[in-house]
Amino acid sequence: MSIDEPRNMPGDVPAGAPGAPRDAPADLDALVASWRGWMQRHDAVNTADLDELESHLLDTVDHFVSAGLTVDEAFLVAVKRLGGVDDLSREYAREHSERLWKQLVLSGDDDGPVGSAGSAGSALPGGDAEAAGRRLPWYRRANGLPVALLLGAGAGLAVKAVELATGDPSTVALNIAVIVLPFLALWFAWRRRPSIAVLAIVGVVFAGVGLALNLYPFVGSEADEAGTTVAAITSATGILAMLGSIVALWLATGLAYVGDDWRDERARMDFVRFSGEWFVYYVLIALGGGALSMLTVAVFASIGVDVMPFVGEWVLPLGAAGAVLVAAWLVGAKQRVIENIAPVLTKVFTPLFTIMMLALVVAALVQWNLVDASRDLLIAFDAVLVVVVGLLVYSISARDPLLPPGWFDRLQALMLATALVLDAIVLVAMLARTGEFGFSANKTASLGLNLILLVNLVWALRLQLGFLRRRTGFAALERWQTTLLPVYFAWAAILVVVFPPVFGFA
Amino acid sequence: MRIGKDLVAAAATPVVLGILADGESYGYAILQRITALSGGELEWSDGMLYPLLHRLERQGHVHSEWRQADSGRPRKHYRLSEQGAAVLADQRRQWSVVGDVLSKVWPDDGGPRLRLAFGEA
Numbered sequence: 253m254s255i256d257e258p259r260n261m262p263g264d265v266p267a268g269a270p271g272a273p274r275d276a277p278a279d280l281d282a283l284v285a286s287w288r289g290w291m292q293r294h295d296a297v298n299t300a301d302l303d304e305l306e307s308h309l310l311d312t313v314d315h316f317v318s319a320g321l322t323v324d325e326a327f328l329v330a331v332k333r334l335g336g337v338d339d340l341s342r343e344y345a346r347e348h349s350e351r352l353w354k355q356l357v358l359s360g361d362d363d364g365p366v367g368s369a370g371s372a373g374s375a376l377p378g379g380d381a382e383a384a385g386r387r388l389p390w391y392r393r394a395n396g397l398p399v400a401l402l403l404g405a406g407a408g409l410a411v412k413a414v415e416l417a418t419g420d421p422s423t424v425a426l427n428i429a430v431i432v433l434p435f436l437a438l439w440f441a442w443r444r445r446p447s448i449a450v451l452a453i454v455g456v457v458f459a460g461v462g463l464a465l466n467l468y469p470f471v472g473s474e475a476d477e478a479g480t481t482v483a484a485i486t487s488a489t490g491i492l493a494m495l496g497s498i499v500a501l502w503l504a505t506g507l508a509y510v511g512d513d514w515r516d517e518r519a520r521m522d523f524v525r526f527s528g529e530w531f532v533y534y535v536l537i538a539l540g541g542g543a544l545s546m547l548t549v550a551v552f553a554s555i556g557v558d559v560m561p562f563v564g565e566w567v568l569p570l571g572a573a574g575a576v577l578v579a580a581w582l583v584g585a586k587q588r589v590i591e592n593i594a595p596v597l598t599k600v601f602t603p604l605f606t607i608m609m610l611a612l613v614v615a616a617l618v619q620w621n622l623v624d625a626s627r628d629l630l631i632a633f634d635a636v637l638v639v640v641v642g643l644l645v646y647s648i649s650a651r652d653p654l655l656p657p658g659w660f661d662r663l664q665a666l667m668l669a670t671a672l673v674l675d676a677i678v679l680v681a682m683l684a685r686t687g688e689f690g691f692s693a694n695k696t697a698s699l700g701l702n703l704i705l706l707v708n709l710v711w712a713l714r715l716q717l718g719f720l721r722r723r724t725g726f727a728a729l730e731r732w733q734t735t736l737l738p739v740y741f742a743w744a745a746i747l748v749v750v751f752p753p754v755f756g757f758a
Numbered sequence: 759m760r761i762g763k764d765l766v767a768a769a770a771t772p773v774v775l776g777i778l779a780d781g782e783s784y785g786y787a788i789l790q791r792i793t794a795l796s797g798g799e800l801e802w803s804d805g806m807l808y809p810l811l812h813r814l815e816r817q818g819h820v821h822s823e824w825r826q827a828d829s830g831r832p833r834k835h836y837r838l839s840e841q842g843a844a845v846l847a848d849q850r851r852q853w854s855v856v857g858d859v860l861s862k863v864w865p866d867d868g869g870p871r872l873r874l875a876f877g878e879a
Contacts, residue, residue, distance in 0.1 A: 301808065301812075303832060303834075304785065304808055304834045305805060305808065307784075307785075307786070307827075307831055307832060307833050307834070308785050308786045308804060308805075308808075310831060311786040312786065312804070314829075333803065333804045334803060334804045334805035335802075335803025335804060335805040335806055336803070339803065339806075340803070340805040340806070343805070343806055343809040344808075344809050344812075346809065347809040347810075347812050347813045347816075348809075348812070653816040654812060654815055654816060654822075656821070719818075722818070722821060722839060723818070723839075723840065723841060724818050724841060725815070725816055725817040725818020725819065725841070726816055726818065727816045727817045727818065728817075728818065
């Protein structure tokens with residue numbers, strides 16, 4: 253028996269629990285109830301785990317009672333044999349990374365020294381008692397909200413500074429990821445303490461992308477050509493490079509998030525989880541901020557003051573950039589709230605999207621004219637597939653890996669199969685177009701994205717079917733999606749670095 | 759004799775899979791069986807078995823199901839999946855290689871190197 257931890261002694265359990273007065277006849281139910289209450293304080297252990305452990309505990313008690321111990325003696329021995337509460341919850345947290353993630357981000361209020369936050373185990377509860385006696389420095393209160401606000405203000409001011417310095421909105425648009433995301437990377441660097449080597453790599457990626465975006469001489473095409481102007485950038489390769497830089501730098505920021513665990517698929521999945529929750533919060537803040545801004549403009553207009561320029565030129569850019577950091581802080585601070593929203597969102601939108609795609613497939617087959625369809629439709633199809641992959645990844649990240657396959661997983665398989673049919677149609681259409689018009693930057697970029705999505709969907713469907721027939725574990729699905737993250741990064745980096753020179757910066 | 763922590767951790771997966779290969783079982787019974795088989799020398803804190811079982815389940819090596827025990831208590835039963843059986847066979851090959859090597863390195867007749875050293879002198 254593992255009896256090498258003296259702090260597992262029953263004294264570890266709150267007074268009045270198993271160490272009940274010996275003269276009182278032991279009530280096993282009461283003992284178990286108080287043991288459960290004690291265990292429940294550890295987030296890594298959920299109710300189903302407790303049911304399982306309780307069943308084990310009662311079996312052990314039965315065993316010792318039949319060997320001649322009294323009930324409360326048997327209970328003490330049984331609790332002790334389960335192992336130390338801290339060790340146990342650490343073991344559970346290690347296995348249930350989705351719960352560990354919750355703890356890592358919540359730990360800011362009560363964990364020990366900052367320097368230890370990098371390793372998974374050290375941020376687990378257990379040091380609450382010693383931490384409670386200490387006052388946190390101001391910048392660490394409320395999960396580090398002051399730091400998040402400072403960084404958010406920094407991001408907003410950086411956007412504004414670049415705009416004022418260059419006087420060119422297209423420069424700001426082109427560089428938006430290079431300007432804003434370093435502040436998010438700094439937030440992770442402060443919160444999660446990755447090693448210097450990791451930070452150096454992140455810094456190199458940011459510098460490389462920034463240099464490429466600003467040294468390449470993007471030439472604007474005819475500005476009057478509809479559909480080619482995005483946020484005042486008129487060059488097609490410029491637009492692609494901007495989109496690529498957002499994806500590449502977001503993933504680079506993710507490297508700062510996972511730190512030294514970047515090889516670990518569960519750490520990567522944590523970042524995917526973060527990205528999904530962050531997106532939800534950002535949209536909520538954007539909606540709220542937009543409504544508030546419009547209300548402000550309307551109210552001031554009614555008394556004859558025009559605040560539109562102020563809102564448009566200062567509140568909007570500062571707010572949009574600052575909200576990136578505030579949303580990141582919210583993901584950490586309000587984890588429990590959103591936890592209930594993520595699964596609901598995927599459950600709502602997966603069926604809707606499946607129906608939408610089935611309708612698309614039918615429509616595409618009925619009127620077989622996609623090949624000569626406009627480019628806008630093809631890009632829209634591409635966007636649909638991106639959303640499908642997003643929904644899949646998001647629902648994988650929100651799912652309890654221990655649940656057996658159910659209706660939702662079957663629905664997901666249907667969604668994947670439909671997406672595959674769609675992708676095949678889109679590919680046929682695209683190849684026909686490139687055969688007709690040659691390879692432009694836009695077509696090549698969409699084609700590359702499509703090939704990546706195709707590989708993703710084919711293998712994901714195979715794994716999903718394997719999971720439905722219980723041939724493979726859920727871990728294989730998680731691993732596949734996180735394996736692709738570097739591939740997305742590579743494609744985004746190619747869009748930024750290789751495409752502009754190849755296509756003449758047009 | 760106490761078996762080292764690392765060795766216990768390394769042996770845990772093949773031992774648990776091996777026990778489940780005999781038929782489905784639940785946590786308490788698995789631990790009882792390990793204690794009986796090892797004469798009490800291969801043991802760890804009872805609670806640690808469950809995170810291990812959950813990992814095996816997530817990887818698809820075992821499936822689980824809640825059942826009612828005779829006592830009316832709910833119990834989570836685990837059984838080996840096809841994939842788990844394959845993993846077990848693979849682990850078995852690996853361990854038998856290790857066992858072979860060890861038995862050659864540590865022969866039970868006193869050791870060839872010793873004999874060699876004295877015989878050739």
